[in-house]
Amino acid sequence: MDQILTVLTVGILLGGIYGLVSIGLNLIFGVVRIVNFAQGELVMFGMYGTYFAYTHLHIHPYLSVFIVAPLVGLLGMVIQRLVIQPLTSEPNMQIFATFGLLMFFQNTMLAVSRGEAYSVGSMAGTGVLELGDLKLSSVRLVTLGAATLITIGLHLFLSRTMAGRAIRAVTQDKRAARAMGINVERTFLITFGIGAALAGMAGALLTPIYSITPAVGGNFILAAFAVVVLGGLGSVWGAYIGGLIVGIVEAFAGFYIDPVLRSAVWFIIFLIVLIVRPAGLLGQAGAEEVGFREQH
């Protein structure tokens, strides 16, 4: 029993990480339906930015969120303007272009860093919270807490604010949204920027946990797509729950089946959900078609 509880805790904390790295993609792919394979690289840029803020400016990784997230958001807006905007209604070309960006960013960082891994070390990584027999790593608790808070914030933003409603309206019907006086192009630009900033924020918050390498984004990108689709397209809470599912499945599969197979298990669950219910667990039926239908 204790063992199950421990594995469950590990899984939930891991789910917090997956939830956090998926939040940006949740907005970009889940809500606005732009395929962005370079999302993991935005997380990577967030991590490198935090590392340099820490080593050169001596800013605590958690505080550097306020510098790194806007910078990565800005990069996201540049990417949107130059690459995504011209390909708005061509998802297949978005796949090519953003996969190209993935290769470009990852290997440019490899050339710059010469493959050396960085780490912010133990400054924030050693704290352990003990609850009875359970040992909880404090940085992972922070990650889970941040994922929860940002999810609540994003949910409120999309459902209660005018800007959030505009974002959803643009996805559902561009022409009607334009007729209502929404600036469609600017809405896409801002949404992509927010999604990128959230990825940068995730990167900053994860620096105490992961060592920073050019390929670190590769750990996140497929997981993020799985989380967003698994939980439910267009459902902010769905992605949060999707993150927890992936984390818990990975922890149990790693413990009871084989650590090597842990990601294969949730990949297969993801594939089954995708095939049986493409809109995801909490998404409305048919949600997978929204934004990919022909629009004018």
Next chain:
Amino acid sequence: MNSTNKPPREAVKAGAHDVIPSARSAWGKYAAGMALALLPFALLFDDPHWVNIIAVTYLMGGLAAAWNIIGGFGGQFSLGHGVFFGIGAYTTASLFIRFGWSPWLTMVPIAALAAGVAMLISWPTFRLRGPFFAIATLAFNEVAFVLANHMESLTGGPRGLMIPFKAGIANMIFSQRWQYAILMFCFVALVIGVSVWLRRSRLGYYLLAVREDEDAARAAGIDVLGTKLRGMALSAGLTSIGGTLFAMYLRYIDPPTIFTLSDIGVKFALLSLIGGIGTVAGPLLGAALIIPFENWLRAEFANSLPGVSLAILGLLMVLAALFMKRGIVGAIESLFKRLQGSKSKDRP
């Protein structure tokens, strides 16, 4: 929502001047194209460095052309062709190492196996459209990667499989590089030949119809799922043969060599994109341009700046997606069209 009424641009263009190319002109072009493809090999026959690059170019051109059957003609953007490539490479290598079975004998049954696996995993996945299909195939590639690492008794796990050097034509192991180049040329000639045939066959037209508009194709009485499945099986079988040749050429395979997306699964698609997706000659043209260029980049920067070659390939991919969606073939076609247009204007 009735934008489907206007026919796609490409269809109008194609329909304007060539109806269905006659068999003689299609196969004549094929023979001329293959002779042209053989030319660099004939010229650089003595240079082992170049012969190596040419052999890899033929192989990758054939693999890209195999991807193009379902990705280009069928419009189904699979990023999981590494799975079928891996089936070809791993099964060939295991059977050769364990039982000494010649790749010549196992190649075709293994291709049939890959086609079967492809139909099995595609049958449920083909109900997904656009990016969801691409993401699902990506996940299959990742599952295959994990399984290849896990099933050590079959695949050697992370250590990989080493094929002993027993030179001989019966083993498909050669001591001379030019012999491999001829083998790879036969492969690309086979795949392009299949493409030429397909482009003029009923299945080929069904695939194009499904790519342009699935609902309209269904309304016209085409069995959409069956068409996609047959296209995928053909594509996967040919990809598996490429995997067989790759394993016998390199004589060492491990999971990262087979399943790394930027080297294999996505590379097939990238080469097709550069050359011209959905065209017969495009994939080979893309390979002829990219593979030597990449080799040069690797040789130039591998020590000073690691990763530069892949960074530049990535950038090329972005630029091609933005500005050259129809690839080299498309660029040449529109150039010809412009020349013809200006000629007809000059006439009084």
